[in-house]
Amino acid sequence: MKPAPFGYADPTSLDEALTLLTEDGAKVLAGGQSLLPLLSMRLASPATLVDINRIPGLDSVVVTPSGDGAGVRVGALVRHVELLHHAEAAQVQPLLARATSNVAHPAIRNRGTTVGSIAHADPSGEMTSVLALTGGSVTVATPAGSSAVGWADFFVGPLETSVHGPAVVTEAFFPALPPRTGTAFEEVSRRKGDYAVCGAGVTVTLDEDSRVTSARASYISVGLVPEVHDLTDAVVGQSVDSADWTAAGALARTLVDPDGDLHASADYRRLLVGVLTERTLARAAQEAQNR
Amino acid sequence: MIVSTERTISVTVNGVPRETTVPARRLLSDALRHDLQLTGTHVGCEHGVCGACTVLVDGTPVRSCLVLAVQVDGKAVTTVEGLARDDGRGGEILHPVQEAFRECHALQCGFCTPGFLMTMAAGLEARDRSTDITEDEVDEIVGGNLCRCTGYANIKKACRHAAGLMKEAAE
Ligand SMILES: Cc1cc2nc3c(=O)[nH]c(=O)nc-3n(C[C@H](O)[C@H](O)[C@H](O)COP(=O)(O)OP(=O)(O)OC[C@H]3O[C@@H](n4cnc5c(N)ncnc54)[C@H](O)[C@@H]3O)c2cc1C
Ligand code: FES
Ligand code: FES
Numbered sequence: 001m002k003p004a005p006f007g008y009a010d011p012t013s014l015d016e017a018l019t020l021l022t023e024d025g026a027k028v029l030a031g032g033q034s035l036l037p038l039l040s041m042r043l044a045s046p047a048t049l050v051d052i053n054r055i056p057g058l059d060s061v062v063v064t065p066s067g068d069g070a071g072v073r074v075g076a077l078v079r080h081v082e083l084l085h086h087a088e089a090a091q092v093q094p095l096l097a098r099a100t101s102n103v104a105h106p107a108i109r110n111r112g113t114t115v116g117s118i119a120h121a122d123p124s125g126e127m128t129s130v131l132a133l134t135g136g137s138v139t140v141a142t143p144a145g146s147s148a149v150g151w152a153d154f155f156v157g158p159l160e161t162s163v164h165g166p167a168v169v170t171e172a173f174f175p176a177l178p179p180r181t182g183t184a185f186e187e188v189s190r191r192k193g194d195y196a197v198c199g200a201g202v203t204v205t206l207d208e209d210s211r212v213t214s215a216r217a218s219y220i221s222v223g224l225v226p227e228v229h230d231l232t233d234a235v236v237g238q239s240v241d242s243a244d245w246t247a248a249g250a251l252a253r254t255l256v257d258p259d260g261d262l263h264a265s266a267d268y269r270r271l272l273v274g275v276l277t278e279r280t281l282a283r284a285a286q287e288a289q290n291r
Numbered sequence: 292m293i294v295s296t297e298r299t300i301s302v303t304v305n306g307v308p309r310e311t312t313v314p315a316r317r318l319l320s321d322a323l324r325h326d327l328q329l330t331g332t333h334v335g336c337e338h339g340v341c342g343a344c345t346v347l348v349d350g351t352p353v354r355s356c357l358v359l360a361v362q363v364d365g366k367a368v369t370t371v372e373g374l375a376r377d378d379g380r381g382g383e384i385l386h387p388v389q390e391a392f393r394e395c396h397a398l399q400c401g402f403c404t405p406g407f408l409m410t411m412a413a414g415l416e417a418r419d420r421s422t423d424i425t426e427d428e429v430d431e432i433v434g435g436n437l438c439r440c441t442g443y444a445n446i447k448k449a450c451r452h453a454a455g456l457m458k459e460a461a462e
Contacts, residue, residue: 001337007294008315008361020294029359036357037338040318048294049315051362105435107345107352107410192434 003039010051014058014168018143020050021166028052028168030076033104033112034120052076058170063088070176071136072096076116076169080109092176093134094287095201098185099126105193119169121154121161124195124221126187127172128155132226133201133218136174142167155225181205182287184280187220188272190263196220197264198272204284210240212285215248217277222258222269229255231277240285249278300364304329305373313360320344322360323370331371331405335437342436343406346370352413371405374412387460388412391453392446399440407436407446415454420461424454 011017020026025047029035038044052058059077063086064070072089074096083089083100090097103109103117103126117125118138131138131151139148140163149162156162163169177183187199199220205213215231234248258269299312304327311326320337323329323346335341337356344355347369375383388411391397398404414432418424429450438446 002318002321003316005296005314005316007296008298008359009294010361032357032359032362033339033354036318036359039316040338040356049359051359053362105342106414106431107342107354107435108339108357110351111353111357192430 001040003036004042004045006039006046007048008051009048010054012054012056014055014141014170017050017052017055017168018141018166020048021168022143023048026050026166028119030116030119031079031112033108034116034122052168061086061089063092065092065176071134072174072176074114074172074174076113076171078114080104080112080114080117081106083114084109093174094177095130095134095183095185095203096174098183099130099201102126102185102187102189102193102196102199108193115169115172118154118172119161119163121156121159121225123158123224123226126185126196126199126201126220129199129201129218129220129226130185131172131174132228133203133216134174134177136172138169139171139173140167141170146170148173151226158224177203177291178205180207180288180291181214182284182289182291184283184287186276186280188276198222198258198269198276200273200276200280202277202280202284204281204288206240206285206288210289212236212238212240212243215281217252217280219256219258219273219276222256222273231255231281235281240289243281243285245278245281245285248281249274252277295361298361298364300361302363302365303367305369306367311360315359315361317360318356319346319348319358319360319363319368320355323355323368326360329370329372333402333405335402335406340437341403341406342410343403345406345409345436347409347413350413352410369409371408374408386412387456388415388449388453391449391456395445395449395452397441397445397449403436403438403440407433407438410436411450411453415450415457418454420454420458423458424451429454 027046029049029051058075062073117127137148137150185201187196189196202217212235231248234251235243253274260266333343335343339357346355374386
């Protein structure tokens with residue numbers, strides 16, 4: 001249970017980090033809360049760890065409340081705990097604080113980065129699904145330059161992204177919540193803070209007469225990559241107080257394709273998708289009325 | 292730009308400046324126990340799940356098995372050995388969480404105790420001490436640590452008791 005030997009470098013600029021990452025077997029170390037367990041269990045044995053923690057300029061949360069680029073930009077060194085307590089960010093995109101409160105335990109949130117959890121692309125991570133549900137993107141820096149990659153092009157498979165070769169994800173962008181839109185997030189786990197057996201994040205948008213115009217959901221620990229499911233058909237045009245959320249839950253159950261494992265069977269996960277969808281949509285719709 | 296397989300690090304541990312040379316792969320938990328001979332920090336799972344190895348880095352609780360020793364160069368680390376205060380007469384004054392653990396019989400074998408103490412001390416120090424602690428707060432504070440002996444009831448009791456002691460002290 002000790003990591004295999006490796007070389008360690010802690011560059012103080014992004015360029016240096018990218019140069020180091022061009023070497024074979026070099027890997028980015030951010031919060032280490034997913035990588036160090038993998039090293040200790042010898043599931044990974046990189047030749048070099050490139051610790052990005054000393055690179056300046058990667059630790060800010062930039063909130064743009066409205067207009068062009070409205071949303072929240074989260075730097076690569078922002079820890080889960082900072083997003084959890086960021087009132088301004090929560091105002092513009094409430095799913096951030098709601099989801100991070102479900103990420104692991106306080107001691108892990110103190111060190112683990114939100115961008116790291118996205119780069120790690122674990123289908124049981126909360127923030128990958130939140131990036132998808134909000135229609136977000138990441139900025140990927142390579143020796144050839146920096147570019148934005150949309151969430152759908154980023155996630156390729158479990159623990160796999162479309163980024164290969166030397167690269168640092170420098171930030172994640174979560175677009176602002178549109179007007180008349182509410183959100184909710186809920187998960188079922190064996191113990192508070194553990195990886196979810198199943199989780200759901202949803203958004204509901206209403207028109208001026210409080211009738212549903214959009215209902216969308218993204219699930220945690222369901223499927224191989226984060227997906228966004230459009231449930232609008234089940235409730236479109238219905239008034240917020242009498243909308244048939246049960247029908248939306250039933251529709252969601254037909255759209256997902258969960259796997260069974262040690263923690264839950266596929267059928268149980270599908271059941272939870274229905275239950276969580278129904279509950280969260282109702283809450284999100286109530287909230288949408290006041291936004 | 293240097294890729295090192297070994298480094299000499301300077302760390303302030305429990306207020307005392309220490310220097311030690313460690314291989315890059317040395318976990319902070321092992322550096323504390325093996326290199327600095329501070330065996331109060333316990334290692335259970337060594338992959339972040341049990342919380343037994345929790346220490347404070349610059350005042351913030353972290354799992355020491357999920358931090359490399361080379362990453363704490365220049366930082367301050369507090370372990371369970373540094374939780375009690377000097378009483379100025381050669382003895383020590385227990386931290387309220389230690390007091391509460393004793394009072395509430397919150398340990399049996401004691402393996403998980405250092406991790407619980409560090410997590411709880413930091414959790415309680417961070418909260419608003421003018422209010423009574425809620426059950427949700429207690430669950431949030433102790434929820435990340437595992438104990439195989441006590442069944443948690445007395446650990447949660449100790450958390451409430453310590454919160455009470457700290458509230459009184461703040462009044
Ligand atoms: C007991 C336990 C419970 C947990 N529970 C949860 C949970 O419920 N939900 C959850 O979402 N997470 C959970 N986590 C994981 C935690 O959220 C991690 O912090 C997160 O998944 C990874 O972030 P990190 O900064 O620690 O990344 P690291 O561990 O440093 O890196 C993870 C991977 O991503 C790569 N990487 C990281 N940052 C970048 C970057 N900027 N650019 C390119 N590549 C990068 C690394 O090379 C590595 O492959 C848990 C962890 C533990 C130990
Ligand atoms: S030994 Fe570090 S969390 Fe278990
Ligand atoms: S007292 Fe024995 S593990 Fe907690």
